[in-house]
Amino acid sequence: RPTWFPGFLGLSQTPRLVGPPPPRRPDRDDGRGADENSSHSEPPDAIPLEKIRPSNGSAAANGQNSRTAARPSPARIPTPPPMIQLEDVSTRLGLPSLDSACDEQTTPKATAVLVDDAIPSFSLSVPEPSSGPEVLESPPQIAVPAAAPMRPTPPPPNSMMPPPPRPFPSARAHAAGSSTLPQLAPAPSRSLPIPNRGPPRGLTPPPTHSSKPKKPGKEVALAPGHSPLDWARISGPGADLRGLPKDTPYLRVTPSMLKHYTGRKGKDAWTVLGGKVYNITPYLPFHPGGEPELLRGAARDGTKLFGEIHPWVNYEGMLSACLVGIYVTEEEQTTNGSAGKGGMDDMD
Numbered sequence: 001r002p003t004w005f006p007g008f009l010g011l012s013q014t015p016r017l018v019g020p021p022p023p024r025r026p027d028r029d030d031g032r033g034a035d036e037n038s039s040h041s042e043p044p045d046a047i048p049l050e051k052i053r054p055s056n057g058s059a060a061a062n063g064q065n066s067r068t069a070a071r072p073s074p075a076r077i078p079t080p081p082p083m084i085q086l087e088d089v090s091t092r093l094g095l096p097s098l099d100s101a102c103d104e105q106t107t108p109k110a111t112a113v114l115v116d117d118a119i120p121s122f123s124l125s126v127p128e129p130s131s132g133p134e135v136l137e138s139p140p141q142i143a144v145p146a147a148a149p150m151r152p153t154p155p156p157p158n159s160m161m162p163p164p165p166r167p168f169p170s171a172r173a174h175a176a177g178s179s180t181l182p183q184l185a186p187a188p189s190r191s192l193p194i195p196n197r198g199p200p201r202g203l204t205p206p207p208t209h210s211s212k213p214k215k216p217g218k219e220v221a222l223a224p225g226h227s228p229l230d231w232a233r234i235s236g237p238g239a240d241l242r243g244l245p246k247d248t249p250y251l252r253v254t255p256s257m258l259k260h261y262t263g264r265k266g267k268d269a270w271t272v273l274g275g276k277v278y279n280i281t282p283y284l285p286f287h288p289g290g291e292p293e294l295l296r297g298a299a300r301d302g303t304k305l306f307g308e309i310h311p312w313v314n315y316e317g318m319l320s321a322c323l324v325g326i327y328v329t330e331e332e333q334t335t336n337g338s339a340g341k342g343g344m345d346d347m348d
């Protein structure tokens with residue numbers, strides 16, 4: 001037997017140190033020591049494990065790390081083969097050690113995956129109705145948590161998008177009468193008459209202001225060439241439609257004079273509006289309310305009547321070419337002394 005034959009084989013062998021042990025470098029203490037060297041047979045100065053480990057129990061039995069439990073004396077550790085060990089600079093920089101960084105992997109690493117030759121494609125199109133009924137008409141799937149993601153999610157409260165159609169009750173379920181969902185209102189009995197119900201209205205929308213029939217008024221259809229624009233054109237500035245001889249001054253019209261101009265029997269129609277006398281004869285075919293209506297104010301003071309129908313109408317501007325004079329009482333005409341002369345000074 002060689003002198004270095006291990007003693008744990010049952011043979012008593014006194015270990016012998018051959019030569020002085022080399023100085024042990026602290027940075028090379030990786031804790032392996034005799035555990036690894038015991039499996040090697042090359043070093044002739046190896047010693048048995050029984051001599052290195054304590055005899056009262058092994059480190060493994062005590063639940064300790066074998067690397068820290070057995071710390072053999074540096075003088076008795078055989079020299080391991082020379083190794084090149086890089087210094088962990090991270091400890092100097094206060095960073096996690098390289099060992100811990102390697103243990104907990106933080107950077108995702110791609111793994112090779114065998115991809116099928118068929119590449120899946122996605123689209124936003126609405127699923128075909130053929131594949132829809134399985135999802136829409138299976139209410140029991142709603143209760144299953146696995147089917148919950150298949151339900152349409154409700155929109156946010158302030159969303160303007162219309163809610164998606166409810167998956168049920170489906171039309172088919174209603175037709176078959178198999179819907180077990182609660183009904184909001186029971187169907188009325190057909191044997192009892194429905195009170196306060198008119199004929200079915202159908203799906204036509206309710207009438208709006210645009211479709212509401214106009215209230216029948218007294219406006220009449222004007223003859224061609226007698227529109228308000230035509231009247232504005234012929235009664236513009238410089239026009240004289242009084243029906244009086246040219247250069248006739250404005251008249252002081254008394255009630256006795258006014259009653260003569262009734263617009264009938266070939267006579268002109270005069271009316272009083274706001275204290276002024278107008279010859280409304282040329283305006284008769286242009287009056288939107290018709291000639292008979294306009295003649296209601298002839299030969300009289302039509303101020304009140306005019307205001308009851310259309311106070312918004314600017315009669316002064318429209319009848320400026322028809323101004324005859326001012327309306328005065330009989331007394332005013334007598335006391336003024338200008339009665340019958342129709343002086344222009346009274347028009348101010």
Ligand code: HEM
Pocket residue numbers: 217218219271280287288289290293294295296297298302305306309310313314315316318319
């Ligand atoms: C004093 C006697 C008058 C009577 C009784 C009378 C009567 C009427 C009536 C019944 C209408 C139809 C109203 C409607 O359809 O809602 C009407 C419309 C009208 N009248 Fe007279 N009117 C008189 C004098 C005048 C005069 C002197 C003028 C012009 C200077 C005039 C200008 C108009 C106009 C412009 C309309 C259309 C108003 C609108 O569509 O808003 N009317 N009138």
